[in-house]
Amino acid sequence: MKIKSTSLLGASLSCIVVSATQANSVDNQLQTYQQQGAFQTDTARGKQLWYARNNERSCSSCHGTKPGEMGKHVRTRKPIDPMALSVNPGRYQDSKKTEKWFLRNCKWTFGRTCTAQEKADILTWLVSQ
Numbered sequence: 001m002k003i004k005s006t007s008l009l010g011a012s013l014s015c016i017v018v019s020a021t022q023a024n025s026v027d028n029q030l031q032t033y034q035q036q037g038a039f040q041t042d043t044a045r046g047k048q049l050w051y052a053r054n055n056e057r058s059c060s061s062c063h064g065t066k067p068g069e070m071g072k073h074v075r076t077r078k079p080i081d082p083m084a085l086s087v088n089p090g091r092y093q094d095s096k097k098t099e100k101w102f103l104r105n106c107k108w109t110f111g112r113t114c115t116a117q118e119k120a121d122i123l124t125w126l127v128s129q
Helices: 002-035 043-051 059-063 095-110 116-128
Strands: none
Touching (some): 002 095, 059 095, 095 116
């Protein structure tokens, strides 16, 4: 019985550490966006950007209308893991990778790079899902 409770405690502590690490990573990214000019983030603006159409494209075109579900690239048909942090805890852990995908996807979807404010709003909305 002692072994089970120790294992349970270890598993609980691991979850806490992972959650704290995720929060720190996202917080660091949001802080970077703030240093680049983003003001207070807004989940409603993030959601609006997610569904905004530009030349028949939107973030949801590939990533899906529900960030907690798998997406599929419209051209390549390649599966895309869920964007919601609640379903995909590995998301947003690597700021360089997050920036790479924001750059690529903003250009493809909106025809331009996203502003720091837009990235902060989208990230805040996705983390809330």
